[in-house]
Amino acid sequence: MNASFRWLLCAFAAAACGEDAVVEPWQVRSELQIVHLDAQRAVPLIARFTDDAKGAGEELRQLLADGNATLTAHLIVRTGNGLRGVAEQTTEVRYPTHISPSDPSLIPARKPGAAPKSVHFPVTAFERRQSGSTFEIEPFVHPGGRLIAVNVKLNVVDYPGIQRFESSVRADGTKLHWEQPVFHSRGNSRHLIARADLPVLIGCCKLQNNKRVAELHVLTIYVRLLNGALALDSGKLQASPAKSAELVPTLPCSQARIEFHRFIVPTADGLKWRALLLDPSRVEAAFENLLAETKIGSSQLAEILSVPNRDKDRGVFYNWREQRYEMELSMPGHGIQWSKEQEEAFRRIRIGTPPFAFEKRDIGETLEFESVHDDQGMGVELTLNSQGTSFRGFARWPAGPSNGSQMAQTYYFEPDFTSHHTSAAFHLPNRQRVLLAFHKLPALDGRCEISLIRAVTEHFTDEPKPQ
Numbered sequence: 001m002n003a004s005f006r007w008l009l010c011a012f013a014a015a016a017c018g019e020d021a022v023v024e025p026w027q028v029r030s031e032l033q034i035v036h037l038d039a040q041r042a043v044p045l046i047a048r049f050t051d052d053a054k055g056a057g058e059e060l061r062q063l064l065a066d067g068n069a070t071l072t073a074h075l076i077v078r079t080g081n082g083l084r085g086v087a088e089q090t091t092e093v094r095y096p097t098h099i100s101p102s103d104p105s106l107i108p109a110r111k112p113g114a115a116p117k118s119v120h121f122p123v124t125a126f127e128r129r130q131s132g133s134t135f136e137i138e139p140f141v142h143p144g145g146r147l148i149a150v151n152v153k154l155n156v157v158d159y160p161g162i163q164r165f166e167s168s169v170r171a172d173g174t175k176l177h178w179e180q181p182v183f184h185s186r187g188n189s190r191h192l193i194a195r196a197d198l199p200v201l202i203g204c205c206k207l208q209n210n211k212r213v214a215e216l217h218v219l220t221i222y223v224r225l226l227n228g229a230l231a232l233d234s235g236k237l238q239a240s241p242a243k244s245a246e247l248v249p250t251l252p253c254s255q256a257r258i259e260f261h262r263f264i265v266p267t268a269d270g271l272k273w274r275a276l277l278l279d280p281s282r283v284e285a286a287f288e289n290l291l292a293e294t295k296i297g298s299s300q301l302a303e304i305l306s307v308p309n310r311d312k313d314r315g316v317f318y319n320w321r322e323q324r325y326e327m328e329l330s331m332p333g334h335g336i337q338w339s340k341e342q343e344e345a346f347r348r349i350r351i352g353t354p355p356f357a358f359e360k361r362d363i364g365e366t367l368e369f370e371s372v373h374d375d376q377g378m379g380v381e382l383t384l385n386s387q388g389t390s391f392r393g394f395a396r397w398p399a400g401p402s403n404g405s406q407m408a409q410t411y412y413f414e415p416d417f418t419s420h421h422t423s424a425a426f427h428l429p430n431r432q433r434v435l436l437a438f439h440k441l442p443a444l445d446g447r448c449e450i451s452l453i454r455a456v457t458e459h460f461t462d463e464p465k466p467q
Contacts, residue, residue, distance in 0.1 A: 019200055025080075025226040026081040026141040026225055026226070027081075027223070027225075027368065028080065028141065028148070028223050029078050029223075029224075030074075030139060030150075030221050031219070031221075032075045032077075032135045032154070032218070032219050033074050033216075033217075033220075034074075034133060034215060034216070035069050035070065035072065035216045036069065036213050036214070036216075037214060038068070039212055039213060039214040039289070039301055041069075041209070043304065045059060045060065046216075046304070046306045047456070048256050048352070049200065049201040049218075050308075050458060053195070053198040053200065054198055056199065057094055057199040060199075060216070060218065064217070073133045074110055077211065079138075079139065081141045084111065084136065085137055086136045086137075087134075088132065089133055090133075091108065091132055092128055092129070093128065093130075093157050093159045093181060094127070095162075096179065097125045097126060097127045098125040102226075117176065124302070129157075129181075129183065131158060131159040132157060133156045134155045135154055136152065137150060138152075139155075139221060141196075145225060146195060146223050147193055147195060148193070148195075149198070150191070150219075150221070152188075152189075152190060152192070152219065153187070154187050154203065155187035156185070156186050156187055156215075157183055157185050158183070158207075159181065159182070162179045162180070162182070164177050164178075164183055165177060165178050165180070174188065180358055181324075183321070185236045185318070185321075185362075186203075186215070186364075187317070188203045188316060188377050189307045189315075189316050190307065190308070190317075192255055192314075193255055193310055193458075193460050196221060196222065198220070199219065199330075200219050200220070200308065201216060201219075201257075201308070202307070202308065203216075203217035203305075203306065203307055203317055204217065205305055205317070205319040205365075208319065208320070213302055229410060252459055253311065254310075254457060254459050255457070255458055256309065256371040256456065257306060257452065257455070257456045257457075258305075258306070258307055258308075258309070258367070258369055260304070260386070260436075261287075261301065261303070261307070261451070261452045261453075262301075262302045262303040263290050263302060263449070263450045264302050264450075265290075265298075265300075265448060266298070266446065267440065267447055269299075270450070274450070277452065279451065283433050287433055288296065302449070303319070303365050305317055305365065307367070307369075309369070309371065314368065318364070319364045321362070321363055323361050323391045323415065325359060325360075325413075325414070325415040326414075327357065361417065363390055365386070365387075366385075366386070369382060371383075371428075371455060372459060377430075378429060378430060379427055379429040379432070379455065380430070381426075382424075383424075384422075384424055385422075385423050386420075386421070386422045386437070387420065388420050389418070391415060391416070391417055392416040392417065394413045394414065394416070395415075397414050428455045430457050431454065431455075432453060434454065435452060436452060436453045439451075
């Protein structure tokens with residue numbers, strides 16, 4: 001754990017982090033909601049969570065009530081002050097990992113007039129994986145119960161379903177295919193300050209399997225002071241409230257919300273947008289115009305990330321989809337003596353070499369950052385590492401005849417990926433949107449990527465925030 005955040009936790013929990021550490025006897029209930037809604041609706045709602053958390057929470061509840069948003073998970077963790085709690089809801093998914101190429105001559109020919117069919121290669125091995133949500137939290141309540149220092153981890157895995165890959169097509173229309181699962185993973189690990197009874201947006205991203213939908217992770221923490229003497233010993237809270245005055249942390253303290261947007265625009269428009277986004281007086285209007293163009297389809301909002309993090313602590317947010325592809329390929333009939341019937345069956349195969357096993361690669365976005373407020377309070381000193389990978393599709397490569405010149409022509413299918421990476425350290429003015437990166441995609445795509453970033457700072461003091 002980051003040393004500065006460990007110091008803060010110790011300040012919230014005790015004057016020293018030893019076995020005799022004492023904390024106030026707060027009972028903490030943490031509720032996490034995972035909500036899906038249209039990405040266009042999500043953009044203004046993200047900003048509202050910083051400026052008007054109560055109003056943003058009410059707006060989100062209204063969207064859910066009206067059917068304009070979908071609640072996909074609601075996890076509740078009850079803990080004592082300074083104790084770790086975990087909530088999890090998962091489903092086990094099994095999927096094939098190895099297949100055995102079959103002899104095409106064993107696949108019966110399609111009957112005259114019958115519809116073409118698709119036949120799966122035989123499966124020889126399976127694996128299993130958990131899909132669902134895992135929420136871990138460790139809260140430390142400030143004396144008075146208005147502020148809570150939180151160490152939070154969230155991991156969400158979706159299983160949208162199976163992706164089918166056509167491997168070969170016979171002359172009679174029969175298709176040979178293999179299938180692999182699609183998993184979408186996203187999550188974050190961070191340290192932040194939350195206000196009791198008010199929602200805080202701890203993360204936001206776009207769904208990898210549906211780019212028109214954004215996912216919000218909304219955390220609300222409720223605290224209640226118990227009567228009696230309690231202390232922290234062997235996982236049980238046994239501290240005395242009379243000693244809580246010794247545990248007051250150093251205030252004020254700060255944190256920043258980092259908002260990241262990535263657009264894909266036609267190359268012909270790229271330089272125009274670049275000039276507008278580099279002008280501080282026009283960048284916000286250009287951002288709104290970019291959002292308007294995504295509604296009509298001339299540009300694409302490829303990613304939204306919104307994450308809060310406390311000063312001097314490192315935050316990580318990832319949003320990935322697994323892309324699976326062939327790893328070990330077989331050449332049908334290679335080195336085998338075939339009968340005339342089997343050779344005739346292979347001549348009727350048009351494309352494809354069946355795989356034995358598969359590999360996977362994570363495509364999507366990862367954002368790592370650390371922010372420190374400047375002495376004048378005008379912005380943050382930001383250190384970040386942004387990287388992403390996109391899947392462009394499969395390229396077909398000739399593999400040659402499968403068993404000499406008399407056999408059918410076969411092909412390999414290999415994936416094409418593009419990647420971008422930005423590592424930077426710079427001063428980011430508060431609430432000022434900045435052009436972070438400009439990437440020209442491969443020439444055949446005719447598009448470019450524009451990445452924008454903004455920091456919205458928040459200051460915490462002993463005084464309650466007016467509502």
